[in-house]
Amino acid sequence: MKSQFKYILRCTLCGREYAPDPFRLCCDKEHKPSLLRTVYSNKKLEVKQTLPGVFRFIDWLPVERYLDVEGKPITYQSEYLAHHLGLDNLFISFNGYWSERNARLFTCSFKELEAFSILARVPNNNQKTLVVASAGNTGRAFANICSKLQIPFCLVIPEQNLSAIWSKDSFHSCVHFIAVNGNGDYFDAIRLGKIISQLDGFFPEGGAVNVARRDGMGLTVVDAAVTIGQIPDHYFQAVGSGTGGISAWEANLRFLADGGFESKKMKLHLSQNIPFTPMTDAWKTGNREINYLSEIEAKERINQVSAKVLTNRQPAYSLAGGLYEALVDTDGEMYGVTNKESEKARVLFEELEGIDISPAAGVATGALIQAVEAGTIGKKESILLNITSGGYKRMCQDYALNYLKPDLVFTPQEIKPDLVKEIMNSRGDKPLTR
Numbered sequence: 001m002k003s004q005f006k007y008i009l010r011c012t013l014c015g016r017e018y019a020p021d022p023f024r025l026c027c028d029k030e031h032k033p034s035l036l037r038t039v040y041s042n043k044k045l046e047v048k049q050t051l052p053g054v055f056r057f058i059d060w061l062p063v064e065r066y067l068d069v070e071g072k073p074i075t076y077q078s079e080y081l082a083h084h085l086g087l088d089n090l091f092i093s094f095n096g097y098w099s100e101r102n103a104r105l106f107t108c109s110f111k112e113l114e115a116f117s118i119l120a121r122v123p124n125n126n127q128k129t130l131v132v133a134s135a136g137n138t139g140r141a142f143a144n145i146c147s148k149l150q151i152p153f154c155l156v157i158p159e160q161n162l163s164a165i166w167s168k169d170s171f172h173s174c175v176h177f178i179a180v181n182g183n184g185d186y187f188d189a190i191r192l193g194k195i196i197s198q199l200d201g202f203f204p205e206g207g208a209v210n211v212a213r214r215d216g217m218g219l220t221v222v223d224a225a226v227t228i229g230q231i232p233d234h235y236f237q238a239v240g241s242g243t244g245g246i247s248a249w250e251a252n253l254r255f256l257a258d259g260g261f262e263s264k265k266m267k268l269h270l271s272q273n274i275p276f277t278p279m280t281d282a283w284k285t286g287n288r289e290i291n292y293l294s295e296i297e298a299k300e301r302i303n304q305v306s307a308k309v310l311t312n313r314q315p316a317y318s319l320a321g322g323l324y325e326a327l328v329d330t331d332g333e334m335y336g337v338t339n340k341e342s343e344k345a346r347v348l349f350e351e352l353e354g355i356d357i358s359p360a361a362g363v364a365t366g367a368l369i370q371a372v373e374a375g376t377i378g379k380k381e382s383i384l385l386n387i388t389s390g391g392y393k394r395m396c397q398d399y400a401l402n403y404l405k406p407d408l409v410f411t412p413q414e415i416k417p418d419l420v421k422e423i424m425n426s427r428g429d430k431p432l433t434r
């Protein structure tokens with residue numbers, strides 16, 4: 001049945017449906033935490049070649065408009081890494097900057113995909129400032145796109161990740177930046193971002209629960225399936241919040257309803273960076289709940305990993321529609337990859353494919369190497385390796401980068417609702433202006 005709407009939102013737990021609402025993040029019914037999922041009235045994807053960047057896939061984005069942006073994931077068949085690993089059908093989803101292959105995500109991260117989708121979902125006449133808490137890549141993506149399109153934006157990030165917020169262009173004054181200093185981590189930034197987003201004049205992005213974020217990220221699989229002409233057998237990606245894995249699964253489910261490809265569920269092979277592997281540990285012990293880790297222990301482990309973007313302490317794992325269900329449904333697998341394995345994989349990838357990749361992408365490649373060595377994937381099976389971020393080295397060669405400086409700095413101890421409100425209010429009617 002064709003709905004009067006472009007899409008509806010359906011609760012993955014109780015099935016309740018909602019009309020499109022750009023600010024709706026969760027189900028109203030009182031039950032355990034759950035994700036809403038988009039159900040598009042266009043079951044069959046029609047690629048709109050004339051629209052810019054990712055908006056060629058606008059049929060499967062919860063947006064009513066498109067943005068003038070050029071980046072998208074690119075998919076290509078690997079020759080040298082594939083040969084090295086003895087695989088016949090290894091495909092790379094490359095998200096980043098690589099001019100020879102026309103990869104033009106200038107923040108070098110697939111987080112730009114979700115920024116495009118989330119920002120296009122916000123209505124044109126919206127007056128409030130979007131708040132995003134980030135460990136780096138997401139923040140950089142939003143800061144760049146908001147700056148380019150002059151959309152009011154407030155970024156909250158741990159001070160230790162400051163160097164992650166750069167752009168090839170200078171930042172517009174509509175982009176504001178708040179840091180958490182000392183040993184404040186991503187979790188502290190999330191806490192602070194949540195408080196700020198509830199103040200007058202601000203609104204939260206929502207993280208994993210925002211359908212626009214997930215449908216934007218899922219475009220890596222959409223682009224790959226359209227390019228390859230089939231749904232891959234295996235999907236490799238490194239995960240921090242788990243959102244990327246959920247998104248890939250949801251894109252797969254959408255293709256099953258599309259019916260244009262052979263009906264198949266790709267097996268999710270998701271990886272985390274040792275010694276911070278909450279989801280890998282939970283999955284390997286058959287547990288739907290993440291094992292409790294004290295704050296001190298979590299921070300100690302986080303300090304040791306090279307892929308800091310994978311260190312979310314509250315991943316979208318247990319909730320309805322979350323990563324645990326995605327792994328169950330796809331007979332998935334989780335991996336732990338050491339810094340050393342990740343580094344080795346990165347060097348190998350750069351040598352063979354000709355472009356540098358991030359530590360997180362090194363973790364995903366490390367997991368692929370583990371699977372090949374364990375003999376769990378077939379030589380002839382089709383494999384999609386999501387290089388979630390790459391080309392930073394190349395960016396630095398081609399462009400001089402500008403860095404964003406914080407307007408305000410909070411200590412972790414100052415992250416209390418009353419205190420944050422007081423500090424923000426004490427700055428008058430322009431709390432975020434330098």
Ligand SMILES: [Zn+2]
Nearest residue numbers: 011014027029
């Ligand atoms: Zn519900």
